[in-house]
Amino acid sequence: MNQLTPEIIQKKLKTGLLGRNIYCFNQITSTNDFAKKLLEQNAPEGTLIIAEYQTQGRGRLGRSWLAPPGKALLFSLILKPETPMKKIGLVSLLASIAVAEAMESLVNVKPALKWPNDILLNNKKICGILLETVTNNFSDLCSFIILGVGINLTQQVEDFPKDIKATATSLLIETGQKIDRLNLLSTILSILEDKYLRFKNGEDTFIGQEWLQYCPFVNQSIYIKMNHDELRGIFAGLDQNGSLLLKDAANNIRKISYGEIIKCEKQPW
Numbered sequence: 059m060n061q062l063t064p065e066i067i068q069k070k071l072k073t074g075l076l077g078r079n080i081y082c083f084n085q086i087t088s089t090n091d092f093a094k095k096l097l098e099q100n101a102p103e104g105t106l107i108i109a110e111y112q113t114q115g116r117g118r119l120g121r122s123w124l125a126p127p128g129k130a131l132l133f134s135l136i137l138k139p140e141t142p143m144k145k146i147g148l149v150s151l152l153a154s155i156a157v158a159e160a161m162e163s164l165v166n167v168k169p170a171l172k173w174p175n176d177i178l179l180n181n182k183k184i185c186g187i188l189l190e191t192v193t194n195n196f197s198d199l200c201s202f203i204i205l206g207v208g209i210n211l212t213q214q215v216e217d218f219p220k221d222i223k224a225t226a227t228s229l230l231i232e233t234g235q236k237i238d239r240l241n242l243l244s245t246i247l248s249i250l251e252d253k254y255l256r257f258k259n260g261e262d263t264f265i266g267q268e269w270l271q272y273c274p275f276v277n278q279s280i281y282i283k284m285n286h287d288e289l290r291g292i293f294a295g296l297d298q299n300g301s302l303l304l305k306d307a308a309n310n311i312r313k314i315s316y317g318e319i320i321k322c323e324k325q326p327w
């Protein structure tokens with residue numbers, strides 16, 4: 059794969075905000091961790107950190123995120139939305155829509171979104187998103203977001219750790235194609251910037267609507283793993299803040315704001 063540098067990326071980007079500042083690494087612990095350090099130095103909104111390899115890549119729910127050098131697109135963005143904390147989940151939905159739209163337009167695939175922000179191809183995970191927030195102690199506003207994105211590009215099946223071999227995939231495995239990483243990055247950032255600026259301007263109903271277009275789980279039986287708990291029900295959609303709506307046997311709707319969806323083959327009750 060061609061080496062990415064801040065200059066090469068800058069030349070390709072069509073964005074005004076995202077990728078305003080760029081840091082590229084051959085190896086780093088985690089782009090999200092580096093973003094956190096930059097935030098302490100007051101890095102501007104839109105700062106992009108990208109790495110060929112992470113020694114301590116992190117995933118959601120305390121998991122690690124592994125990818126061999128140069129085989130994935132791994133980046134983090136610093137965002138400063140100044141939005142109420144309850145709306146933050148919408149930003150991760152936005153990011154997953156942007157990745158799905160970019161893939162669809164460049165590779166002619168139809169990705170599926172699994173709440174809150176996994177991207178699947180043929181039922182296997184190809185992209186994960188980790189959103190970390192820093193709140194303002196004096197108000198309920200979320201001051202900073204670190205949005206970390208990992209997209210599997212050229213891994214072969216044997217590149218994935220044993221425990222995720224059956225559930226993870228790459229663009230190469232699914233399509234036989236090696237996509238131009240720079241083009242993918244630039245397309246994602248353009249789409250994301252457009253949606254993010256709308257969100258910052260107070261528009262947000264479009265997010266759930268667009269997200270649901272990519273979600274195959276609506277009205278399906280699911281169960282949700284939350285730490286040691288498991289909830290079963292029907293996926294009834296999203297609320298205005300991006301929480302999942304789970305319908306139980308008595309038609310009661312419960313709002314879920316974190317967890318992991320597993321699809322059930324049978325009725326949940």
Ligand code: BTN
Nearest residue numbers: 088115116117118186187206208
């Ligand atoms: C998930 O569990 O699905 C989220 C995975 C997020 C991985 C990305 S790779 C770039 C950024 N840096 C990290 O350490 N994690 C995120």
